[in-house]
Amino acid sequence: MPPPxxxxxxxxxxxxxxxxLIRRFRLDPEQPFAVVATQGAAQMLHSLSPGASAxxxxxxxxxxxxxxxxxxxxxxxxxxxxxxxxxxVLRRWAGKYSPWVGEMGDEGLSLDITGCAHLFGxxxxxxxxxxxxxxxxxxxxxxxxxDTLGGAWALARFAGRGVGxxxxxxxxxxxxxxxxxxAAKRRHWERGGAAPALPAAxxxxxxxxxxxxxxxxxxxxxxxxxxxAALRLDPDVVAQLSRLGVRRVSELLDQPRxxxxxxxxxxxxxxxxxxxxxxxxxxxxxxxxxPYAVRMTLPDPIGxxxxxxxxxxxLLPRLCDTVHKAGRGVRQIRLQAFRTDHTMQWISVGLxxxxxxxxxxxxxxxxxxxxxxxxHGIDMLRLEAVQTEPVSARQPVGHLEAGKIIADRLAAxxxxxxxxxxxxxxxxxxxxxxxxxxxxxxxxxxxxxMAAAWSEPAKDWPAPHAPRPLMLWRxxxxxxxxxxxxxxxxxxxxxxFTPHACVGPExxxxxxxxxxxxxxxxxxxxxxVTMTSGEKLWLFYAHGGALSSGWFCQGQFA
Numbered sequence: 001m002p003p004p005x006x007x008x009x010x011x012x013x014x015x016x017x018x019x020x021l022i023r024r025f026r027l028d029p030e031q032p033f034a035v036v037a038t039q040g041a042a043q044m045l046h047s048l049s050p051g052a053s054a055x056x057x058x059x060x061x062x063x064x065x066x067x068x069x070x071x072x073x074x075x076x077x078x079x080x081x082x083x084x085x086x087x088x089v090l091r092r093w094a095g096k097y098s099p100w101v102g103e104m105g106d107e108g109l110s111l112d113i114t115g116c117a118h119l120f121g122x123x124x125x126x127x128x129x130x131x132x133x134x135x136x137x138x139x140x141x142x143x144x145x146x147d148t149l150g151g152a153w154a155l156a157r158f159a160g161r162g163v164g165x166x167x168x169x170x171x172x173x174x175x176x177x178x179x180x181x182x183a184a185k186r187r188h189w190e191r192g193g194a195a196p197a198l199p200a201a202x203x204x205x206x207x208x209x210x211x212x213x214x215x216x217x218x219x220x221x222x223x224x225x226x227x228x229a230a231l232r233l234d235p236d237v238v239a240q241l242s243r244l245g246v247r248r249v250s251e252l253l254d255q256p257r258x259x260x261x262x263x264x265x266x267x268x269x270x271x272x273x274x275x276x277x278x279x280x281x282x283x284x285x286x287x288x289x290x291p292y293a294v295r296m297t298l299p300d301p302i303g304x305x306x307x308x309x310x311x312x313x314x315l316l317p318r319l320c321d322t323v324h325k326a327g328r329g330v331r332q333i334r335l336q337a338f339r340t341d342h343t344m345q346w347i348s349v350g351l352x353x354x355x356x357x358x359x360x361x362x363x364x365x366x367x368x369x370x371x372x373x374x375x376h377g378i379d380m381l382r383l384e385a386v387q388t389e390p391v392s393a394r395q396p397v398g399h400l401e402a403g404k405i406i407a408d409r410l411a412a413x414x415x416x417x418x419x420x421x422x423x424x425x426x427x428x429x430x431x432x433x434x435x436x437x438x439x440x441x442x443x444x445x446x447x448x449x450m451a452a453a454w455s456e457p458a459k460d461w462p463a464p465h466a467p468r469p470l471m472l473w474r475x476x477x478x479x480x481x482x483x484x485x486x487x488x489x490x491x492x493x494x495x496x497f498t499p500h501a502c503v504g505p506e507x508x509x510x511x512x513x514x515x516x517x518x519x520x521x522x523x524x525x526x527x528x529v530t531m532t533s534g535e536k537l538w539l540f541y542a543h544g545g546a547l548s549s550g551w552f553c554q555g556q557f558a
Contacts, residue, residue, distance in 0.1 A: 009111040010152035012142045016107045017047030037078040102283045112283045146214040150275035154230035224250030231271045293384035301377025315383040320356045329354025329391035338380040350429045352420035352453040354389040429453045466506045469538045469555030478551040503528040520546040
């Protein structure tokens with residue numbers, strides 16, 4: 001017997017953030033309530049209660065506009081960490097339906113229910129059981145079942161939804177009254193406008209009602225009427241395709257693959273193949289990580305930075321001791337400040353090298369304590385090692401002088417890592433990079449840029465055949481006679497130069513196995529040219545290939 005095809009269940013909790021707080025504070029779901037997220041200098045609606053949606057509010061709407069529409073709106077700041085923890089609770093609850101459960105985004109779960117649905121009376125019975133559990137818990141849920149993860153995700157979020165337009169004013173019900181009467185005659189939807197809405201009976205007969213379960217091997221037909229966003233495409237790509245008149249999945253599936261990939265990138269083709277099952281996309285369960293965290297409840301609220309640092313001095317040694325006994329080091333640490341108004345703020349820092357030494361971690365957190373807003377007071381502090389790595393103990397061995405040398409080297413390495421961590425706490429760890437040698441004879445490809453916090457200093461740099469300039473940039477055209485040797489003056493960046501001395505040439509050939517647009521001008525002869533004005537430039541003469549020959553400047557020596 002052939003093995004049964006995979007069946008994937010996707011669960012989406014569209015009101016996760018709002019309903020988490022509604023459950024906690026026992027609010028009325030029919031009351032307008034919204035969770036607000038800060039985006040730059042503006043506050044936007046992130047998650048809404050059923051009452052807020054009934055008032056006409058939408059996620060992503062600015063808070064000032066929402067308050068103008070609904071003055072009775074209650075709001076709370078978003079707590080992404082608490083929402084992630086709540087989603088983890090839902091993931092453990094979903095384990096009663098399948099042993100293979102993974103998270104999908106901030107508000108979704110994915111379950112591999114292959115061979116599990118019959119335990120609940122089939123797939124329909126399984127969805128009814130999930131709807132009942134969520135209704136009893138006061139949660140809104142939308143589900144979709146398909147042969148692929150992408151198909152189930154699309155059905156859970158877009159089943160039964162109409163196809164919109166990338167701009168307003170194109171639908172019949174948005175047109176002026178004078179033009180609305182002529183809309184039926186000119187049939188504007190045939191020229192790219194929005195198609196008119198069908199009656200309910202017609203939709204049922206046409207088979208485009210909301211279908212949460214896709215029959216086996218019929219995913220293409222079920223996904224066809226859905227909007228393009230159901231394929232998990234970027235919003236910019238969806239808008240571009242909509243301007244071209246492609247608004248449904250079926251219209252995109254019929255397009256040739258090569259032009260799609262060239263114009264919109266390979267991500268569009270990848271999403272199509274994932275949705276149809278031509279590219280595997282397994283459900284990835286989340287491994288339960290051991291939390292390394294300590295907390296301290298305060299008898300009276302605090303609000304000064306000195307008080308927060310005093311609490312940190314009591315929490316940090318306890319956390320570092322726990323991590324050290326586990327044979328691990330802290331790579332990223334987070335301090336959470338819970339306020340009396342049931343909101344929370346946090347600061348997070350990373351280390352260039354994992355460590356369990358409180359003296360190395362405390363200065364990094366102290367740099368960001370001023371970023372905390374105490375509000376009406378902080379009544380609890382929680383310190384968590386978000387990311388840890390195994391650390392092997394190092395002990396100098398040998399005679400006394402050798403031990404001192406090794407200890408000095410370790411201290412120098414620690415000082416360098418502390419410097420990287422301090423700078424990274426201000427500008428971000430990803431902004432600090434270092435160079436490593438690369439396997440290429442092309443000057444601009446001779447090095448590769450790597451993050452300093454996740455790489456070791458490079459050793460044994462290969463010596464170049466000729467000196468390389470201190471500053472290197474993309475080749476810039478130079479106005480000079482089209483000859484392999486400089487015979488007179490030249491003009492570069494709007495200035496006239498007169499060569500005083502030339503050293504070279506150093507011939508470099510392109511990598512013939514790669515199609516590099518920068519090297520389509522063929523073989524290059526590099527010259528170190530000293531000008532009468534003192535500049536030392538790195539010029540090369542391109543002998544021509546797919547492009548014409550000529551002189552270019554690519555760098556400058558110190």
